[in-house]
Amino acid sequence: MPIDVLAAEDEPRAIDTHAHQPTKEFLEDAGGQMMEDAANKFGAKMETDTYDSLVEEYHEAGIGKTVLLGWDAETNTGNPPVPNDYVAEVRDEYPDFFVGFGSVDPLKDDCVEEAERVVEDLDLSGFKFQQIAQGFDPSDPDHEELFSTIEDLGVPVVFHGGNSTLGAGSPGGRGLKIKYGNPMLIDDVAAEHPDLQILLAHPAFPWEREQLAICQQKGNVYMDLSGWLPKYIDDQVLHYARTLLQDKVMFGTDYPMIRPGEWLSQFEELDFPEEVQRKILWENAEEFLDL
DSSP states (O other), X not given: OOOHHHHTSSSOOEEEEEEOOSSHIIIIIITHHHHHXXXXXXXXXXXXXXXXXXXXXXXXXXXXXEXXXXXXXXXXXXXXXXXXXXXXXXXXXXXXXXXXXXXXXXXXXXXXXXXXXXXXXXXXXXXXXXXXXXXXXXXXXXXXXXXXXXXXXXXXXXXXXXXXXXXXXXXXXXGOOGXXXXXXXXXXXXXXXXTOOEEEESOOTTOHHHHHHHHHHXXXXXXXXXXXXXXXXXXXXXXXXXXXXXXXXXXXXXXXXXXXXXHHHHHHHTOOOHHHHHIIIIIHHHHHTTO
């Protein structure tokens, strides 16, 4: 059953701004051993599922739209990407439910051309970057052309914020470097590309305060609450979400790692005012995604 604020709506209204494929394309092919490490570390099972099951589960929870994220960290990890064409195909199969975001590997020579193709040919709605998996510093001038191109294309981007569970517990963390998840690296991008709309994914542990400061100071930077069940989210993040940043914080799960029903049930227990719940669960995302 949907939580009260969603049950009061005539149709599923919530928007999950952060979901991955529940299929082998992401969990097995792109995720590989580093995804198994994460699952083993936290006692989870990354079992594949169908999109029909996903949509049914989401609708039962009161969620009407979901951002489905692409993934390309091939250069740094050696794992194949979740192809942008595949994301577009899934979007086309469920056009009223999925908002498709592509991914480009910033370390590939054709990343700028692929970014243009993602929007102009595939009509995807934005981009996802996972800097730790992709092994790059977004503030490095080498990536200036890529971000200028995306800014000119007029679509938003999602950047990973904070630590990553990928490779957790393995020797050397599979070579993944968590420093690239520091949101301060995104502050440079936001300052230099004021027309680029940026969503920082996750509460950014252990840099929660830095992320809150960036969202407060940069009008083009927002954040979501994905990747963490609400009961584990830092109290200061929840305080800012309830007050100063209530217009800039959005709901996200990180599906299939976190299930929407459990996230929403815990969110309801936080007892946010109903008008703030509406902002976080769908109104802010509608504006950010231009829905």
